[in-house]
Amino acid sequence: MEVNQQPPRRRGRPPRQREDLADTRELLLRAGLEVLTEKGFSATGIDEILGRVGVPKGSFYHYFSSKETFGLELIERYGVFFARKLDRHLGNQALSPLDRLHAFVVDAKDGMARYEFRRGCLIGNLGQEMGALPESFRGRLKDTFEDWQARFAACLNEARDAGELAAEVDTRQLAAFFWIGWEGAVLRAKLEQSAAPLEVFARSFFAGLPKR
Numbered sequence: 001m002e003v004n005q006q007p008p009r010r011r012g013r014p015p016r017q018r019e020d021l022a023d024t025r026e027l028l029l030r031a032g033l034e035v036l037t038e039k040g041f042s043a044t045g046i047d048e049i050l051g052r053v054g055v056p057k058g059s060f061y062h063y064f065s066s067k068e069t070f071g072l073e074l075i076e077r078y079g080v081f082f083a084r085k086l087d088r089h090l091g092n093q094a095l096s097p098l099d100r101l102h103a104f105v106v107d108a109k110d111g112m113a114r115y116e117f118r119r120g121c122l123i124g125n126l127g128q129e130m131g132a133l134p135e136s137f138r139g140r141l142k143d144t145f146e147d148w149q150a151r152f153a154a155c156l157n158e159a160r161d162a163g164e165l166a167a168e169v170d171t172r173q174l175a176a177f178f179w180i181g182w183e184g185a186v187l188r189a190k191l192e193q194s195a196a197p198l199e200v201f202a203r204s205f206f207a208g209l210p211k212r
Contacts, residue, residue, distance in 0.1 A: 025063045027053040032074050037119040041071055042132050068134045071126075075137065078122040079144040086148060090155040097159035098206070101152070105202045109195050112186070117193040124183040149175040166210040178205055 031052040035044050046060055046067060064070040089104040090097075112119065123144050126137060149172070156171035165171075181201050188197035 024053070024055055024059055028055070028060060028063065028070075029074065029077055032070060033078060033122060034119070036071075036074060036125065037122050040125045040129050042129055046070075068136060071134070072136060072140060074122065075126065075140045075144060079140075079147065082121075082123075083147060083151065086151045090151055096164060097155050097162055098164050098209075100155055101159075102202075102206070105198070109198045109202075112189055112198070113195055117190050117195075120186045120190045121183060124186055127183070128187065145179055149179050152178055163212050166212050169210050174209070181205065 028049060031049045032044075035049055035052070046057065050057060050060060060070075064073070085107070086104065089107060090100050092100050092103065095103060123141055126133060127141050127145075130138060130141070153171045153175035156165065156169070156174055159165045160167065160169055160171060181204075182198075185197040185201035189195060
């Protein structure tokens with residue numbers, strides 16, 4: 001009597017269907033970042049995001065139980081992305097610490113110009129909307145800003161140790177001041193569709209640093 005044997009399981013690449021599912025999730029997140037940096041959370045509907053990637057609504061709810069869950073993941077994704085950008089500039093040992101800060105400002109300004117000042121900072125956008133957002137966003141946004149400030153303060157510490165800043169400077173306060181002012185400048189740059197607000201703030205910030 002013949003015995004039917006199961007075909008051996010193939011190793012290597014996962015089934016294409018599984019890859020497609022992962023790709024769909026990534027497409028939704030990328031589209032969400034694009035739309036929310038332009039329009040914000042409250043003004044963006046799920047249908048608009050789905051329209052950008054051409055997938056049915058059921059695909060969205062397969063990965064995200066709600067728009068709130070989706071927004072929380074976008075905060076996490078954007079925070080990590082921007083932290084890497086900061087590390088790339090602020091950890092550049094080929095430049096002096098203050099020159100690294102200048103390089104970050106130039107790169108950020110060029111990034112806004114690349115999209116004709118339509119896109120701003122997702123974290124800043126959501127912070128502006130906080131009164132209309134789920135309360136779960138508040139802590140995530142605050143933690144993200146504090147993480148960026150800590151990275152900035154570390155570079156300012158290096159500047160102080162290198163003699164570029166006065167020994168008594170409060171680098172944590174300076175870092176907080178930068179991000180408060182910078183986010184306002186980003187918002188104004190979107191409004192005016194111009195780099196001028198970014199340049200005004202950056203000049204004032206660097207000119208006001210207490211030098212040794």
